[in-house]
Each structure stands twice: as structure tokens, then as C-alpha cells.
Amino acid sequence: MSLEQLTSQLSKSFSANKYAECLKLLTSIKIQLIEKNLLVPSLSTASNPNDLAISRSILEIGALASINSEDLSGFSSYITLLTPFYDLASLPESPNKNKLLSLYLLLLLTQGDLALFHIELERFANYGLSVDELEKDEYFAIPIKFEKWIIDGNFNKVYELLSSKHSFPSKEFNLFEKELLDSIRLTIATNIESSYTTLPLENLKLLLFLKNQADVKHFIDEMGWPVQNGVVHFEKPSTAPEDEINDDKQIIKNSLTYAKEMESIV
Amino acid sequence: METTEPSIDVVESKQCLQISSRLTFIELREFLTLVEQSAVKYDPRYVLKVFRELTPLRRELDAGSLLKVIKQTVPESQTHYGNLVGALADYDDAVMDEDFSVPTPRPDIDLFLHLLVQIFLHDKKDFNRLELFNQKTVIALAQYNERTLDHIAAKIWFYVFRSKEALKDTVSIRPALQTALRTATLRHDNEIRAAAITLLLRSYLLSNDINQAYNLVEKTEFPEQVTNSVVARYYYYLARIQTIQLDYSSANECAITAIRKCPQTKSALGFLQAATKLHILIQLLTGEIPELSTFRDLALEKSLTPYLAVTRAVRLGDLNLFNDALTKYGASLKKDTNYNLVLRLRQNVIKTGIRIISLSYKKISLKDICIKLHLDSELSAEYIVAKAIKDGVIDATIEHKDGYMKSNEMLDVYSTRAPQEEFDRRIKFCMALNNDSVRAMRYPLSTNRGEIKADVDFKEREQEILQYLQEDDFF
Numbered sequence: 253m254s255l256e257q258l259t260s261q262l263s264k265s266f267s268a269n270k271y272a273e274c275l276k277l278l279t280s281i282k283i284q285l286i287e288k289n290l291l292v293p294s295l296s297t298a299s300n301p302n303d304l305a306i307s308r309s310i311l312e313i314g315a316l317a318s319i320n321s322e323d324l325s326g327f328s329s330y331i332t333l334l335t336p337f338y339d340l341a342s343l344p345e346s347p348n349k350n351k352l353l354s355l356y357l358l359l360l361l362t363q364g365d366l367a368l369f370h371i372e373l374e375r376f377a378n379y380g381l382s383v384d385e386l387e388k389d390e391y392f393a394i395p396i397k398f399e400k401w402i403i404d405g406n407f408n409k410v411y412e413l414l415s416s417k418h419s420f421p422s423k424e425f426n427l428f429e430k431e432l433l434d435s436i437r438l439t440i441a442t443n444i445e446s447s448y449t450t451l452p453l454e455n456l457k458l459l460l461f462l463k464n465q466a467d468v469k470h471f472i473d474e475m476g477w478p479v480q481n482g483v484v485h486f487e488k489p490s491t492a493p494e495d496e497i498n499d500d501k502q503i504i505k506n507s508l509t510y511a512k513e514m515e516s517i518v
Numbered sequence: 519m520e521t522t523e524p525s526i527d528v529v530e531s532k533q534c535l536q537i538s539s540r541l542t543f544i545e546l547r548e549f550l551t552l553v554e555q556s557a558v559k560y561d562p563r564y565v566l567k568v569f570r571e572l573t574p575l576r577r578e579l580d581a582g583s584l585l586k587v588i589k590q591t592v593p594e595s596q597t598h599y600g601n602l603v604g605a606l607a608d609y610d611d612a613v614m615d616e617d618f619s620v621p622t623p624r625p626d627i628d629l630f631l632h633l634l635v636q637i638f639l640h641d642k643k644d645f646n647r648l649e650l651f652n653q654k655t656v657i658a659l660a661q662y663n664e665r666t667l668d669h670i671a672a673k674i675w676f677y678v679f680r681s682k683e684a685l686k687d688t689v690s691i692r693p694a695l696q697t698a699l700r701t702a703t704l705r706h707d708n709e710i711r712a713a714a715i716t717l718l719l720r721s722y723l724l725s726n727d728i729n730q731a732y733n734l735v736e737k738t739e740f741p742e743q744v745t746n747s748v749v750a751r752y753y754y755y756l757a758r759i760q761t762i763q764l765d766y767s768s769a770n771e772c773a774i775t776a777i778r779k780c781p782q783t784k785s786a787l788g789f790l791q792a793a794t795k796l797h798i799l800i801q802l803l804t805g806e807i808p809e810l811s812t813f814r815d816l817a818l819e820k821s822l823t824p825y826l827a828v829t830r831a832v833r834l835g836d837l838n839l840f841n842d843a844l845t846k847y848g849a850s851l852k853k854d855t856n857y858n859l860v861l862r863l864r865q866n867v868i869k870t871g872i873r874i875i876s877l878s879y880k881k882i883s884l885k886d887i888c889i890k891l892h893l894d895s896e897l898s899a900e901y902i903v904a905k906a907i908k909d910g911v912i913d914a915t916i917e918h919k920d921g922y923m924k925s926n927e928m929l930d931v932y933s934t935r936a937p938q939e940e941f942d943r944r945i946k947f948c949m950a951l952n953n954d955s956v957r958a959m960r961y962p963l964s965t966n967r968g969e970i971k972a973d974v975d976f977k978e979r980e981q982e983i984l985q986y987l988q989e990d991d992f993f
Contacts, residue, residue, distance in 0.1 A: 366764055367762075367763035367764055367765070368729070370762050370763060370764060371728040371729050371732075371762060371763065373858065374726050374728050374762050374858060375726050375727070375728075377726050377855065377858070378725060378726050382852065382857045382858055382861070383857075383858045383861045384861055400865060403865050404865055404868055404902055404905070405901045405902040405903075405904065405905025405906065406893075406898050406901060406902060407901045408895065408897045408898055408901060409898070439905075440901065440904070442908060443901070443904040443905050443907070443908040444904060445908075446904075446907055446908045447903065447904040447907035447908065447914070447915060447916050448904075448915065448916055448918060449915055450918075451918050452918070452919070455918050459900070459901075499935055499938070502935075502938075503938065506942050506945075510945060510949075513949045517952060
């Protein structure tokens with residue numbers, strides 16, 4: 253099949269939401285793109301903006317298809333492929349750009365990769381956009397808001413927004429709900445571990461946004477927290493006496509080193 | 519050596535040059551001698567001395583004397599002659615007809631002349647011509663394989679990059695720099711290595727490719743014991759990268775090192791300003807308030823005004839004041855590429871608030887925290903306090919049953935081993951300093967000790983270098 257036929261078939265099955273079919277088609281399309289030297293924009297292909305725009309839209313379909321079929325690593329690799337296309341000044345801006353990039357930011361958040369999240373945000377300075385300008389965009393507002401809340405520790409805001417399934421400008425954003433919840437749940441758990449001495453199970457359920465006791469039990473087992481009479485105990489390691497013994501040895505060792513050094517100076 | 523150096527009398531008899539130009543010329547000749555010395559004796563100190571003296575001379579550098587030096591040192595038959603003279607063609611005011619028959623110069627001299635032409639074109643702001651010349655220079659650089667070229671070549675790369683940056687195209691230079699870095703690493707040319715790494719980092723940061731920059735830092739090892747100004751630059755870029763990645767504590771250390779290593783001269787003021795700005799932001803982001811005296815430094819005071827306003831807002835925890843500062847100084851913060859970092863500070867207002875509360879109350883109900891910090895619910899307050907405890911902002915525990923936060927007793931630090939460790943760290947630092955100083959001392963080689971005694975001239979020069987080293991005003 254030629255590239256044109258494949259592409260038209262791809263857009264057909266994409267608009268029919270047949271994502272698995274899309275992904276199957278994309279493999280052979282990508283091979284053809286590589287053969288035509290269009291998968292990565294280079295100096296020789298930059299003169300042909302039409303071709304590049306087409307391969308960009310193919311890759312965008314690929315990204316959307318893989319995220320809809322919950323293939324997250326596939327999605328990231330499509331974004332990596334798309335980045336050089338978005339950096340090209342010669343192409344007209346794609347309508348999907350903001351949506352895809354903000355989905356990517358959300359993905360980074362769910363993976364807890366805040367460093368990369370900020371690195372990506374910084375890249376927007378190339379387009380002359382600062383973070384507060386980005387926040388005015390309906391797509392970018394979502395990941396940026398989430399990140400703010402997570403950094404603040406304002407987790408119930410995240411939960412509220414996630415549990416009210418309305419506000420997202422596109423359906424793909426809902427796909428992250430579970431992942432994002434799981435990841436903040438884990439963060440909350442480690443926070444709780446260090447800030448409470450005891451906590452009743454009922455409260456724990458509330459704090460972790462868990463639905464029923466079985467979930468709570470499962471979670472506690474995973475974290476390995478001891479439970480007594482419906483109250484979770486968080487042990488703090490206390491190692492004071494052992495420290496002191498080591499201390500003596502350390503001091504003697506240090507003093508000996510100093511003495512040796514002093515001797516070599518004198 | 520004598521053959522490359524026609525006696526200065528010949529020059530003086532010409533008397534067609536102006537006095538200043540002639541002085542420049544004489545000084546340039548002196549530089550060449552020093553560069554040669556450096557190569558012969560394998561002692562980079564001579565080259566360093568030349569670089570020091572180059573700074574005041576730069577203003578007086580004129581095409582006439584530069585050309586004259588070139589004509590006297592490089593034979594016409596060599597291709598580099600054409601490159602060097604060609605680059606200066608339009609500036610040639612004093613036409614000279616006489617020819618010198620000279621042997622091919624040492625690589626050091628040849629490259630040093632390239633460097634001089636680069637500096638000349640750079641100071642004349644003729645970047646297009648510099649760009650053309652640079653292409654030839656890079657080819658010339660690749661021809662030589664001498665360890666003594668290290669310092670000169672590093673400087674040449676700096677100017678190659680400068681011209682690219684002035685033409686706003688730092689991407690196309692990356693492959694050349696990467697090749698240079700690779701070759702320099704294999705040959706242990708530490709100066710070139712350091713220069714190439716910092717220039718690449720700069721290139722990546724200019725196009726906001728933080729990830730690339732981070733990868734470079736990860737994959738390369740920055741050489742020790744290279745010129746201080748390059749080290750300072752490296753640490754500054756490192757601090758930037760780490761700040762963007764939210765690794766504030768290491769960023770803080772790097773920023774401090776950058777400021778400390780920064781040369782204490784007027785020409786480095788721009789760098790000092792940039793580094794100080796970054797340091798202030800890092801301090802604020804970690805929840806510290808920078809000392810007021812930082813802002814009072816005469817040389818920095820003016821450029822730090824926006825940062826003072828931001829600091830005030832954060833210190834008072836006042837969001838309105840913060841927004842005022844943003845609107846008022848937004849443009850200048852954007853110019854410093856620090857705007858996004860300043861925006862992050864908005865979140866720190868809450869952190870600072872919690873910290874102040876924890877310091878002033880022994881026990882406080884979550885509801886009161888909620889009111890004090892203008893949060894919407896007690897639940898929010900509970901999460902936020904828990905996070906603050908986990909992040910080590912405060913030392914406290916939450917009693918969920920009664921709904922209050924209890925600050926832990928301030929531990930007496932002298933009952934822990936912290937002072938002991940700190941003391942140990944400082945002693946070790948002093949020891950290392952002493953050892954390094956002993957190792958850094960120079961002794962004349964025992965073989966030619968007799969010679970040196972007779973050589974008064976050498977002694978003088980040695981003394982001179984010593985003096986320059988002490989002044990420590992390296993560009």
C-alpha cells in the first residue's frame with residue numbers, strides 16, 4: 253500500500269475511534285516515513301512544509317491513538333518525535349499542539365517526574381511564553397494547576413477536580429484520573445508516615461480518598477503499617493544509645509587523624 | 519628564536535607609526551616572546567601573564583600594528599598568512615611594502631595571532647567578518663596537536679562562540695564544540711575541555727534545552743584546576759539547571775561556589791549580578807530570606823531592585839505585594855530569564871507562613887492555621903502541614919483526633935553530634951587547604967639552578983609573574 257492510501261485509512265479509523273487499528277497501521281506508515289526521510293525534520297526536508305505538516309498530523313494521530321489505548325510509553329515516544337516538528341518555525345501551528353503537550357505534562361506529573369515537568373515548561377520560553385501566560389490556555393491550565401496543588405500539598409483540591417468529571421476540554425484528560433490519584437495517594441501516605449504518630453483507620457480512609465475498608469486494608473498491607481484496635485501506628489526509629497557508642501569511636505578516630513596531620517605539618 | 523625577531527631598531531627607524539601604535543606593537547612583540555617561552559618551558563604561567571596584560575591593551579589594539587606583527591612572524595607562503603591578513607584587509611590603514619623573510623612560526627605563535635585577530639574583530643563588533651575568520655581558525659586549530667596550546671585554544675573557542683552568539687545562532691556551533699570536547703578529553707587538554715563544556719551548556723541554556731544540558735553535565739566530568747572564571751561559569755550554569763529541576767539544595771551550593779569563584783574585577787560585574795540574582799531566588803525558593811546586606815552592595819544595588827521587591831513580598835507573606843512586584847518588574851525579570859522561577863515563589867508564601875506559625879506556636883489547631891493562611895478547608899490545612907513536615911520545612915506532629923498541630927521541642931544542638939561533625943568538617947577543610955598550598959608551591963628545577971642565578975632577567979620576570987599572580991585580576 254502506498255503512503256497516501258495508508259494515511260487516508262488511518263484518518264478514517266481514527267475518526268471512528270478504532271485506536272487499535274490505528275496503531276497497527278502506524279507501524280507500516282512510520283517505516284515509509286523513514287524511507288522518505290520525513291520522520292525527523294532535517295535541513296533537506298525543511299524546504300517542503302506540506303510534507304512535514306502531513307507527517308506531523310500522522311504523528312499526532314499516533315500520539316492520540318496510543319494515549320486512548322493507554323499505551324503511555326508509546327505516547328511519550330510520539331511526543332519526542334513531535335517535538336522537533338513543533339520547534340519548526342516554517343510550519344503553521346498545529347491545532348493539536350497545546351492539547352498534546354499539556355497531556356504530556358500531565359503524564360509527567362502522574363509519574364512524579366517534577367524535574368522533567370519544569371524542564372518542559374522552561375522550553376516554552378522559546379516561544380516567548382512564561383508560565384503565567386501558559387496558564388491562560390485552557391489546556392495548559394490543567395497540568396499547571398495540578399502541579400501547584402501537589403507542590404503545596406493541597407491534595408484535596410486535586411481530588412475534587414478529578415472526581416468532578418466535567419471541566420476538561422478534551423476526553424483524553426480523564427484517562428489520567430486513576431494514575432494521578434494513585435500517585436498522589438502514595439505521596440500522601442509518605443507524608444502521613446512522617447507527620448502522625450497514630451491515626452484511626454476511618455480517618456486514614458478519608459485522607460487517602462479510599463472508597464471502602466477493603467481498599468484501606470489492602471493499602472496498609474502494602475505499606476506495611478502496624479494496626480492495633482483500628483488505629484494505625486507509625487513508628488519513628490530511635491537509635492540514640494547506639495549512636496553514642498559509635499560517637500566515642502568516631503571522636504577517637506578523628507583526633508588521631510588530626511594528630512597525624514599536625515605531625516606532618518610540624 | 520632570534521630569527522623570528524627582527525630587532526626593534528628597524529622598526530623604530532621607520533618612525534611612520536604613531537607613538538601609541540608603536541607601543542602597542544612593542545607590547546605585542548613582547549607577548550609573542552612570552553608565548554614562545556611558555557611553549558618552550560612547558561609553563562602556562564607565561565601565557566596567563568599575557569592574558570592578564572591583554573585586557574588593558576585591547577582598547578589600543580589597532581590593525582596597523584597587528585598586521586605588522588603578523589607580517590613579521592608568519593611567512594607569506596603559509597596559508598594562514600592569507601587568512602590572518604585577509605581578515606584585517608579593510609582595517610589596514612598603514613600600508614607596508616617591505617617583506618620579511620621569516621621561518622614558519624611555532625603553532626603557539628600562530629594560534630595566538632589568530633586569537634589577537636579574533637579579539638580585534640570582536641571589539642570592532644564586526645561579527646560577520648569574525649564569523650568568516652572563525653571558520654578558518656577552527657580548521658587551523660584542528661591541525662595542531664600540542665599540549666602547550668591548551669590555554670590559547672580555549673580562548674579561541676570562547677571567541678568562536680561569542681561571534682555565533684552575537685549572530686544569534688548558537689545551535690550550529692554545537693557539533694564543532696562536541697568534537698573539540700571529545701578530542702580535548704582524549705588529550706587531557708583541561709582548559710579546552712572546561713571551555714567546551716561551559717560553552718555547550720550556555721548554548722543549551724540559551725535555547726532552553728535544559729534536558730540536553732543536564733545530560734551533558736551527567737555524562738562529562740568537569741576538569742579540576744582550570745581557570746577560575748571558567749569554573750565560576752560552570753557552577754553558575756549548573757546552579758541554573760538544578761534550580762529548574764527543583765533541586766534547590768545542590769543549586770544553592772553551586773550558586774555560592776560560582777559567586778565565590780567569580781573574579782573580583784569590574785569586567786566580571788555582569789556575571790556577578792547574574793549569579794547573585796540566581797542565588798537570591800534559590801534562597802527564597804528554599805524558604806530562606808537572603809540577608810539585606812546582599813542588596814546593599816553598591817555595585818549590585820541597582821540591578822537587584824526587582825529582587826528586593828520580590829523578597830519583601832515573600833518575607834511578609836503578602837500575595838498582593840508579590841503581584842505588584844511582578845507587574846512592575848516583570849519585564850526585567852523576563853530579561854534575566856528568571857521570571858518562571860519568580861512565579862514558583864508564589865507557592866513559597868504558604869511555606870513561609872507555616873514555618874512562622876510553627877516557630878511561634880507550640881500547639882495550634884488546624885482550623886487556626888487554615889484561617890491564618892487563607893486556605894479553604896481544614897482538610898487542605900491538614901494535607902499542607904503534613905507535606906511541610908515531610909519536606910522538613912517544620913518539625914512537628916499532627917494529632918488528628920483533637921485536630922491540632924504540635925511543634926516538636928527544639929532540640930538542643932549541643933546534645934547531638936552535629937557540632938562535632940561540623941567541627942570535623944572544618945578541620946578537614948583547613949588541613950586540605952594546607953596540603954594543597956604545600957603542593958602548589960613551585961620550586962626551580964634543580965638541574966638549571968646555577969643558570970638561573972646568573973640570569974637576572976629571568977629572576978625579574980619570575981618576580982613579575984609572582985606579582986601578577988598576587989594581584990589576581992584575571993580578566
